[in-house]
Amino acid sequence: MTRIDCETRESALHTLAYFYNLAPLKVDQFLLATDISEIHESSLQFCYFDEALRGIFNQEFGEPVIGIDEVCWFHLTRTRLDSKFQAGILPLGSAIKEIWNTLLEIFEGTDHYDNLLQLRDCGVADHLYNLKVSDHCHWGPFAMLIREEAFRANEVGNHDYLRLPEIIEDICNGYSKVFNFRLHDTVVGSLQPCIVKFVSNKYIGNELFKPILYYLFLTAKGEPLEIESDACFDGEGLEVPVESILKVDFLQ
Numbered sequence: 001m002t003r004i005d006c007e008t009r010e011s012a013l014h015t016l017a018y019f020y021n022l023a024p025l026k027v028d029q030f031l032l033a034t035d036i037s038e039i040h041e042s043s044l045q046f047c048y049f050d051e052a053l054r055g056i057f058n059q060e061f062g063e064p065v066i067g068i069d070e071v072c073w074f075h076l077t078r079t080r081l082d083s084k085f086q087a088g089i090l091p092l093g094s095a096i097k098e099i100w101n102t103l104l105e106i107f108e109g110t111d112h113y114d115n116l117l118q119l120r121d122c123g124v125a126d127h128l129y130n131l132k133v134s135d136h137c138h139w140g141p142f143a144m145l146i147r148e149e150a151f152r153a154n155e156v157g158n159h160d161y162l163r164l165p166e167i168i169e170d171i172c173n174g175y176s177k178v179f180n181f182r183l184h185d186t187v188v189g190s191l192q193p194c195i196v197k198f199v200s201n202k203y204i205g206n207e208l209f210k211p212i213l214y215y216l217f218l219t220a221k222g223e224p225l226e227i228e229s230d231a232c233f234d235g236e237g238l239e240v241p242v243e244s245i246l247k248v249d250f251l252q
Contacts, residue, residue: 001069001070002066003015003071004072006145006146016216020065030061063206073143073199079194081250087239089196089245091141107183115178125174129171140234142233142235143196148225150195156229211229214226
């Protein structure tokens with residue numbers, strides 16, 4: 001069973017080298033020797049910088065010689081420390097009830113509890129919240145290929161899912177509009193950042209090597225990461241089964 005695993009730079013490097021039947025050192029030597037200006041020249045015949053890099057790499061080493069059976073992905077969230085994901089990773093439509101229960105639990109015994117009940121039952125004054133809960137295209141569950149990008153949200157231009165999941169932030173924003181009070185910091189302080197590693201064969205195409213290669217190139221050069229140095233998993237409204245979960249990692 002062949003597997004892509006980008007939990008660390010080292011595992012990403014060994015993954016790429018394995019599928020191309022190369023020594024990891026040879027991959028790194030190639031990346032360090034590749035001039036950015038050379039990639040810029042090549043990018044004229046490609047759409048994007050990362051595509052140009054992969055084009056140069058494949059010209060040198062050819063296509064991958066081994067097929068992909070499964071891929072490790074990293075689901076980012078902030079949740080209660082006792083969360084075990086025993087039902088798997090649920091899409092938003094199945095998880096929204098528990099999300100509200102979590103918020104109500106945090107503010108139980110305060111005036112905010114009744115206010116949150118009102119929002120839950122009568123509607124949240126936030127466009128993004130209403131868009132996501134009503135359209136299964138936004139239900140996920142979502143995950144990323146490169147674990148390190150979880151800690152580089154501002155650098156990459158991503159939402160910081162470890163600080164606050166989008167849907168919870170949407171609820172807090174709606175609360176602020178109606179009750180003129182920010183719940184955000186209290187929620188952040190009550191929950192724990194968490195990365196759930198799981199395996200899937202939903203996406204197993206060779207296009208996954210493009211962001212991996214670009215990630216390895218940027219880190220080899222000491223450059224900031226970019227949105228193109230990662231790939232996204234979309235469950236498209238289907239849960240990630242519990243038996244696919246490899247690790248639940250609560251961060252300090």
